[in-house]
Amino acid sequence: AQCDYQSITVTMLCREAGLHRSTFYLYYNSIDEVLREIEHEILEEIQHFADKMNLFDTTNSSLTPSEIFANNEPYMIDYYKWQYSIREYLNPLLSSYGDPYFIQRYEQIVYDNTFPALDFLGYKYNDKEYAVRFLAGGVIKTNQEWLLHGDISAEKLVRIQRSMLI
Numbered sequence: 001a002q003c004d005y006q007s008i009t010v011t012m013l014c015r016e017a018g019l020h021r022s023t024f025y026l027y028y029n030s031i032d033e034v035l036r037e038i039e040h041e042i043l044e045e046i047q048h049f050a051d052k053m054n055l056f057d058t059t060n061s062s063l064t065p066s067e068i069f070a071n072n073e074p075y076m077i078d079y080y081k082w083q084y085s086i087r088e089y090l091n092p093l094l095s096s097y098g099d100p101y102f103i104q105r106y107e108q109i110v111y112d113n114t115f116p117a118l119d120f121l122g123y124k125y126n127d128k129e130y131a132v133r134f135l136a137g138g139v140i141k142t143n144q145e146w147l148l149h150g151d152i153s154a155e156k157l158v159r160i161q162r163s164m165l166i
Contacts, residue, residue, distance in 0.1 A: 005035070005097065038089060039102045046106060049079040050113045069162050076161075080146075080154035087147045094144040103140070110136035138164075 008031055014021050028034050053075040063071070083090060093102045115132045139161070146157055 005031075005092065035099065039093065039099060039105075042086065042089060042093070043102070043105050043109070045082070047109050049075065049082070050109050053079070053113075065165075069165070073158055073162075076158045077154045080143075080157055083143065083147060084150065084154065087150070090147055091144075094140070094147070106140055107133075107136045110139050135165075 010021055010024055010031060013019075013031065013034070014024050028037075053072045092098055094106075111132050114135055115128065142157075142161065146152065152160075
């Protein structure tokens with residue numbers, strides 16, 4: 001059943017999952033605890049992909065930004081395919097009714113993996129903080145729109161993002 005988060009009860013969740021309430025309470029104390037665990041697992045996986053991609057590896061200055069991006073395209077495509085596979089969880093978390101903690105943590109992961117790249121990419125901003133926050137917000141909003149509509153492939157999304165970034 002589809003309903004907003006605030007109206008979900010333990011009874012509703014257990015009925016939908018085919019569990020007894022007592023089984024739920026063996027593992028969780030509340031619906032909020034379930035949500036936090038789901039959020040934590042998703043954020044860990046996002047961080048794992050970010051670490052694997054190392055999109056802007058500033059240690060190898062012999063590569064151009066385009067080469068670095070091209071080297072990471074397979075990881076990015078895998079990342080977006082993974083996101084699409086869990087869109088039933090991500091869409092509510094990224095919506096205006098979602099948990100602000102989740103969105104802030106997601107932005108922080110994008111931020112942490114983007115900030116070092118600005119110098120490498122040749123951007124000359126007086127205040128990189130604003131530039132990176134702008135970029136992080138744009139990446140997340142683009143992902144959110146794509147997850148809602150899903151009208152293009154992960155490969156095409158990566159090409160679009162590449163054209164916007166480089």
